[in-house]
Amino acid sequence: MNPAQSTQGTVKERAGVALNNDFLRNAVKFTTERLRSGKQAASAEHGNWEEWRERGRQIRLHTIAHLDYYLNLFVENARSNGVHVHFAPDTAAATDIVMTIARNKQAESVVKSKSMVSEELHINRALELAGIETIESDLGEYIIQLAGEGPSHIVIPAIHKNRYQIAELLSEDAGEELPPDTTILAGYVRRKLREKFLGADIGMTGCNFAIAETGSMVLFENEGNARMVTTLPKTQITLMGMERIIPSWEDLEVMATLLPRSATGQRLTMYMSGITGPKRTGDGDGPEEMHIIIVDNGRSEQLGDPEFQELLNCIRCGACLNVCPVYRHIGGHSYGGTYSGPIGAVLTPALNRNVAEWDDIANASSLCGACSEACPVKIPLHDMLVYLRRRKVERGHGNRWETLGMKGFAVLMANSKRLNLALKMGRIAQKPVVHNKGITLKIGPLKGWNTYRVAPSMADHSFRENWQELSKDTRRTAPPMNAETRDRMEQILRQRRASGIQGGHHE
Template sequence: MSVKPAMPLKERMKHAIADETLIEAVKKTTDRLEGGKLASSEALGNWQEWREQGSRIRSHVVQHLDYYLGQLIQNVKKRGGHVHIADTAEHAVQIFLDITKQKNAKSVLKSKSMVSEEVHLNKALEEIGVKVLESDLGEYIIQLFGEAPSHIIIPAIHKNRYQIADKFSAISGEQISEDTPTLTAFARRKLRQEFLEADIGVSGCNFAIAESGSIVMFTNEGNGRMVTTLPPVHVAFMGMERLLPSFEDLETFVNLLPRSATGQKITSYVSVINGPRKEEDLDGAQEFHLIIVDNGRSNILGDDEFQEVLNCIRCGACLNVCPVYRHIGGHAYGDVYPGPIGAVITPLLRDDMKVWGDLPYASSLCGACTDACPVKIPLHDMLVHLRARKVKLGLTPGWERMAFRMYRGSFANPGRYRLSMRAAKLMVPFMAKDGYIEKGPLHMLGWTNARHFPSPAPQSFREKWAQLSAELEGPKGGDSK
């Protein structure tokens, strides 16, 4: 699917940084999430061992993905479910549209699903006149605002309760208080009837269990279970890599995922869905469809530099510690997945470095994302590899390529290096003020507009070293006294 952001990354960042409400809301929530993660992981104990185990399981699955996908598909069908393989985003959407036509569906109710966001399902349904409504509270809020999720786990992280109360008041025609219980109660009243009337329920899939053909959902709201049991048809969207071999392996992620995502020991609901309703069942969908989405993932398989990114369990922990995300929020990344994981996976999934090649530069390379990742994905290394890929493709600006050629030419020759250092020193008095360079030069403005850059010392290290050496050697010639 051809996707292109409305404006360049730097412009998107400028808009985000100017939004003080966004910055305050994001900082407050990410502080809470990261604090909760640290406390709950410490309480679990042996956190690094849990991470190692999670990494081993996910790497094993990705390395043997064809086997486990085959096993999953076979077992879902044994349980009476339908399985669809979607090579692209357009294919995934078309499969779903075909299901809605077959069922003559007029309304679709969704639980949280990042893959459905990735393929832009809502837009496609709206274009054919099918009513689509998000039932997750955060997703419902941003749908009312006409926005995309700003965080993998907390879609409306960038909104405060006063903005939400204003929006709820506008759609209800009555004044809604900004306290959380009132806001939640309003959303519950609005959505309750929708659960009973929806023709199709849509969910995501945190993990699929290959040995049983089950899908597992981690949720904190009852909407997930209602969406998957009340409508007559349930359709689950699943990224092709979101597999675990067995329920024994699931135990590891029951501990890793909630702690990394929200700081909880366990989410409010861990739901296991085993296909459509059986005769003896009291509830459940009459028909179950699993749409397994590739959409660029198979291109990452076998890539030594990037295959590990498919280990991601979409917990959002890397977002919560990233200094860039905490200052610009999620929308500045321009696509579905924000933060460090988005900066890595978006250029790979979209397979378009010309459009998305700037995202790996939205990072300080501090490595906090790698430390936070519960399955030990080396995200900061991957960001460097993507930058290198962009350079190799010749997609960096002409001035940058020229600057590095000059840099190489200077540093490869001692004489040219000394000459360039002297030339730079001559320019300092025209740029420096009180020991700092505050303006430029040229593309240094991106740094000096926001920070003070220390001006070079009056005497370089090499000059100082030569002076000290001369002093230690003493005067040449004659007897010393």
């Protein structure tokens, strides 16, 4: 496991470290703010964003509901295009397939474009252990590879680093002092990678979408490196999660509208490549041999699960991370897995089939729902986080005190007299520790909250008590309704009854 992807300690402990790292917090805040406002502007400019979100959701729901059919169609078409298609049920199988191809090709070096699936499978480590040089060609991935870290954001892997830290890393790589100037730094990486592209035996990519009707794969990117990876090396390996499928190129139009706008606020990324098989006779470039490895790794277990199947609809845009108040404070590495933010908090336990190990990850959310609102395919992430918490408790991994507290709360809420009595007793009991309408004690469940804030004390009067008083006052002081108003109201009521409206608020 990458040092930055560690389940050691709890999310809370890792978040504690991140919260004390001002560089990280400022860098994450700066970039997520830029991405978030970019997305807002791009979706507003689109004009029919909500309709397209719904279309995107319907396409993903339909595809995942018929995944067996579309996967078969994709595989048949890809094979007839001359692609070698492999299935990998888990990390070990996927790694084995990659290593077999690399051995058969006597590969000494692999150049990669950005691929979250390869991060999930820890492919770099396996290749490097076999003595095969592995070079990330995406700028952000190259930076975190130099730092020996994993990605801390789905789209911007080095989001947690500022330009001074990046200049330091690249200066060490270059063996000379490079200024913290983004153009100069990007220029250095471009020159360095060009040599690597030309000498690489294998090009490895991920896959944004796989088109079932033609067996093609589609890549979105801004740097042009994926295009180099898919044209220069003689052998290409594409790693794709089994849910990357969409039925047709027509559906891609919707995805190509939703993905770049949600990810980076762009109408379209600088490059969008559609690849349908290896190089053919007469083609100027392209790989001579192409392999697609379709990875399951826990995905099929979500199929048929009414609470989590929609996880497979995710198009990995990262928009939910950019709006998440928790992610924006603690960054991606605090989550401990390859995927971070709200989608990571749900996807990581799902893919790892080990809820116990990832027990606390669902707590890294305030359940504000910003993630679900931002999601271009409307995945109900905050509901899933609640389901995860419920499953944890059902499996006996809940916090004993929390469970006890909830049981007590249920007993009180079931009876208004009991609730009133508890409120009165609570008000008396809190008196010794209340100062300026706040409680500052740092013990028990108040410790975490009161380290940074002041818990409000119970109000002197409950809402019910205030309401009763207010009602009495209103009855005493309200003037009688004048005849004209009463007639008007009766008329409205008659009309409502006639039209079948029984009551409530209608707009």
